[in-house]
Amino acid sequence: MTEIIRSLADLTGRYDAVFCDLWGCLHNGKAAFPAAVAALQGFRATGGRVVLMTNAPRPKSSIVKQLDGLGVPRDAWDIVVTSGDAAQMGMLSGAVGRRVHHIGAPKDEPFFTDFAEDLAAYAATQPPITRVPLREAEGIVCTGLRDDLTETPDDYRAALLLGKTLELPMLCANPDIVVDMGDKRLYCAGALAQEYEQMGGTTLYFGKPHPPIYDLARRRLAEAGAPADPQILCIGDGISTDIQGGIGEGLDTLFITGGLEAERFGADVENPDQSRLDAWLDSKELSPTFAMGRLR
Structure with a gap:
């Protein structure tokens, strides 16, 4: 007990x-x-x-x-x-390819540019990661919703269905489904990854x-x-x-x-x-x- x-x-x-x-x-x-x-x-x-x-x-x-x-x-x-940090290592290693489509908010931009010292040394030895439109991507990097104050996973259904049709793996940088900001509950990247899996898509997780x-x-x-x-x-x-x-x-x-x-x-x-x-x-x-x- x-x-x-x-x-x-x-x-x-x-x-x-x-x-x-x-x-x-x-x-x-x-x-x-x-x-x-x-x-x-x-x-x-x-x-x-x-x-x-x-x-x-x-x-x-x-x-x-x-x-x-x-x-x-x-x-x-x-x-x-x-x-x-952990998802950056996965991305840099090419877990979802080197041409990726990003789903996430402007606040998540540092994910692609700001690396801790141990990851920066590794990044310097790897080919670059390029962000591209969904139809040109080898994989999806999902850091969250573009506007978690107003959006829900339903707003991403069409994009997720297209990704699944293209057989793109998704790297989920935050497995959380929801968090509470003050008294407001917000959706996280894990909610989109969960939807993607339910559609039959492949998702890779790096957080808890x-x-x-x-x-x-x-x-x-x-x-x-x-x-x-x-x-x-x-x-x-x-x-x-x-x-x-x-x-x-x-x-x-x-x-x-x-x-x-x-x-x-x-x-x-x-x-x-x-x-x-x-x-x-x-x-x-x-x-x-x-x-x-x-x-x-």
């Missing part, structure tokens, strides 16, 4: 590092959560390392800039790893819960001087991304019930009801190691 804990400090000394989700755990897209910031600062103060792991389709530098703008202090984390992002996180953690075979706790509010991914990697997990699924576990978001939580987790056939209302 999943153990409900009061705070991250309850686990002091048990883990060398945390892989912590961002949206829904550390911020809501508009503001940082002070209690979550304090929890991560406290974890680092005891010698732990904080890896911020996000399914955002943009490279690390864009996320660091966003965190700064949201008021997340630099002493709350050590490393940032994004689905965009899939292995590439965890491989990249472990490599960067090792490069930062973490101990060999560190004890890692995965923290997140996405049951099918953060939690399923952590369990799939053989890691302990902490499910934040007050994020995407906040309305399921009783009126007090900070204190989820154990019986409701257990019943819902049974229906998902997943068992996080721990659970907590909001990260604190």
Whole structure:
């Protein structure tokens, strides 16, 4: 049975590092959560390392800039790893060809130009990636909707059907289906990838819960001087991304019930009801190691 804990400090000394989700755990897209910031600062103060792991389709530098703008202090984390970073590696390796059609927003432009140091060195050894119209492409790179404030996956049905007819593989840079920005729920690249698969298209994923992002996180953690075979706790509010991914990697997990699924576990978001939580987790056939209302 999943153990409900009061705070991250309850686990002091048990883990060398945390892989912590961002949206829904550390911020809501508009503001940082002070209690979550304090929890991560406290974890680092005891010698732990904080890896911020996000399914955002943009490279690390864009996320660091966003965190700064949201008021997340630099002493709350050590490393940032994004689905965009892992997907960039896939794109650069030619996973969907070198002539690609991009589906995504203007804010995602850095995906094609801004590479972390380890990826930039690799990019310099590879043939260039060229963006082309859909009918000229070898594959699709999907970073999200062009306007996630107004659009839904239905707006992309014709383009997805054409891609499927052309037998183009899709690289999905963000497996998330939805996120909450304040009180508004927005669709992500994962929603388009899900539609594409339902049409019979081929989709490649690089973010949580899939292995590439965890491989990249472990490599960067090792490069930062973490101990060999560190004890890692995965923290997140996405049951099918953060939690399923952590369990799939053989890691302990902490499910934040007050994020995407906040309305399921009783009126007090900070204190989820154990019986409701257990019943819902049974229906998902997943068992996080721990659970907590909001990260604190």
